[in-house]
Amino acid sequence: MDKLKRQFIRVFELPPDIIMDLPLLMLVADNKLYLENHKGISYFQSEEIKIKIKYGFIIITGRNLSISEINRESLAVSGKILSITYEQRGGDRP
Amino acid sequence: MITKILHYWKGYLKIDIRGNALGRFISQISDMGILLWKIEYLTYDNYRACIHKDDYNKLRPLLRKRKCQVRIIEKRGLPFFLLKIRKRLFLLTGIILFLVIFQLGASLLWSCEITGLENIEEEVIIKALKEAGIRKGILKKELDLRKIENYLLQEINAISWIDLRWQGTRLCIDIVEKRLVEPVEKGTIVASKDGIITKLIVLKGQAVVKEGDTVTAGQLLILPGKDGEARGIVKAEIWYEAVGESSFTERVIVNSGKQKTYRGVKIGDKLVQLGKTTPPFDQYRLKRTFKKIFEWRNISLPIELFKEEYQEIIIIEMNYTAAGGLFRAKEKALAGLLSQLDDGIIINSIYQEVLESGDEKIRLRLIIKTEENIACLKEDFSGRN
Numbered sequence: 001m002d003k004l005k006r007q008f009i010r011v012f013e014l015p016p017d018i019i020m021d022l023p024l025l026m027l028v029a030d031n032k033l034y035l036e037n038h039k040g041i042s043y044f045q046s047e048e049i050k051i052k053i054k055y056g057f058i059i060i061t062g063r064n065l066s067i068s069e070i071n072r073e074s075l076a077v078s079g080k081i082l083s084i085t086y087e088q089r090g091g092d093r094p
Numbered sequence: 095m096i097t098k099i100l101h102y103w104k105g106y107l108k109i110d111i112r113g114n115a116l117g118r119f120i121s122q123i124s125d126m127g128i129l130l131w132k133i134e135y136l137t138y139d140n141y142r143a144c145i146h147k148d149d150y151n152k153l154r155p156l157l158r159k160r161k162c163q164v165r166i167i168e169k170r171g172l173p174f175f176l177l178k179i180r181k182r183l184f185l186l187t188g189i190i191l192f193l194v195i196f197q198l199g200a201s202l203l204w205s206c207e208i209t210g211l212e213n214i215e216e217e218v219i220i221k222a223l224k225e226a227g228i229r230k231g232i233l234k235k236e237l238d239l240r241k242i243e244n245y246l247l248q249e250i251n252a253i254s255w256i257d258l259r260w261q262g263t264r265l266c267i268d269i270v271e272k273r274l275v276e277p278v279e280k281g282t283i284v285a286s287k288d289g290i291i292t293k294l295i296v297l298k299g300q301a302v303v304k305e306g307d308t309v310t311a312g313q314l315l316i317l318p319g320k321d322g323e324a325r326g327i328v329k330a331e332i333w334y335e336a337v338g339e340s341s342f343t344e345r346v347i348v349n350s351g352k353q354k355t356y357r358g359v360k361i362g363d364k365l366v367q368l369g370k371t372t373p374p375f376d377q378y379r380l381k382r383t384f385k386k387i388f389e390w391r392n393i394s395l396p397i398e399l400f401k402e403e404y405q406e407i408i409i410i411e412m413n414y415t416a417a418g419g420l421f422r423a424k425e426k427a428l429a430g431l432l433s434q435l436d437d438g439i440i441i442n443s444i445y446q447e448v449l450e451s452g453d454e455k456i457r458l459r460l461i462i463k464t465e466e467n468i469a470c471l472k473e474d475f476s477g478r479n
Binding site: 045065071 | 116121123127143
């Protein structure tokens with residue numbers, strides 16, 4: 001099914017984050033991060049936030065991190081962001 | 095900014111969340127479509143977050159399932175504020191009452207200010223205002239200022255212009271009085287200057303001179319009639335004369351254009367020059383300006399700076415021709431004449447007469463003839479001139 005979707009996207013040149021439910025990140029300097037299409041928070045501390053996404057996690061480290069907003073699709077992280085790591089788990093990479 | 099206003103409008107709660115695996119708990123909340131914001135990490139089992147007032151009750155089923163504790167720390171927003179105000183009903187009514195009284199007080203007339211009065215008594219105006227319906231404490235809305243203006247203009251004859259306007263709760267009344275023409279004063283008409291009468295028009299009274307008569311200043315011209323008034327126009331020819339003199343050689347001072355400036359210090363009454371002390375030119379004009387160094391109120395140091403400006407001058411002997419000398423003498427005489435004349439007098443003719451014409455100087459007399467009104471009212475005639 002995923003393969004078909006990928007084919008579909010390639011042919012019609014569609015944005016994959018919408019069709020495939022893939023994460024879309026937007027980073028403002030080092031103090032604000034917007035993330036769409038998250039699958040929930042698996043771990044939250046003021047130094048580290050681990051966010052579940054399709055096919056893995058995004059791990060954000062920093063100082064004084066807080067989730068400034070969260071709803072079903074998107075979330076925003078604020079604080080001093082030091083690193084963003086992508087951790088793949090299960091499934092094919094898109 | 096807009097989201098903040100929205101949160102405030104809806105009302106929100108600051109909550110403390112306690113329990114295990116709080117990250118997943120938050121994910122579950124957001125999965126339910128509930129918005130959380132400002133999530134802060136306090137300890138591993140204690141988070142703090144904000145939630146809308148209406149969403150709080152939706153958490154209950156989840157809390158029972160997860161055995162998490164949620165505690166409200168603070169209530170913020172408009173709904174809570176209104177609730178608080180409802181508890182303080184008296185404060186609210188006080189504020190409203192204050193505003194009402196303020197508005198009411200501002201819409202009343204409290205005082206009047208009349209300006210521009212010279213001869214009319216203020217009480218006359220005040221009385222007329224009262225008749226027009228103006229009194230303290232009347233509602234401003236009830237007064238038609240234009241109508242009152244017209245009423246006052248009709249009532250008081252001596253007013254030529256009036257303007258009423260509001261300045262807050264004060265009614266400002268600007269008045270311009272009529273200038274009443276002064277009645278003709280009684281007395282006789284006498285001559286103000288020496289001259290020969292050319293025209294005599296008697297409007298009131300009886301003339302004692304006739305056209306062609308030579309009169310001297312102060313001489314009686316027109317006697318009053320039965321009512322004691324004398325009026326008339328008496329035109330007379332009047333001579334003025336002046337003598338002008340000019341020599342054919344004259345010394346003229348001319349600036350050469352060269353200039354030097356020295357500076358110095360004045361201590362007390364002593365002048366101390368800096369640099370050169372001798373004047374730079376043989377003939378010069380000196381301009382000295384002082385400048386105080388320190389001055390505050392009436393305290394000043396006795397030390398002043400000064401500047402000396404030397405301007406070189408050259409003295410030239412100028413020779414005039416006969417015509418030039420004549421012209422200069424005439425100019426001087428004319429200047430002397432014009433200072434004697436009053437404004438607006440028409441000069442009829444000018445004569446000139448050379449008195450002395452030598453090698454060195456020329457003298458001439460200038461006579462001008464004018465025609466002017468010499469009628470002058472002399473009050474309180476006692477029978478003598």
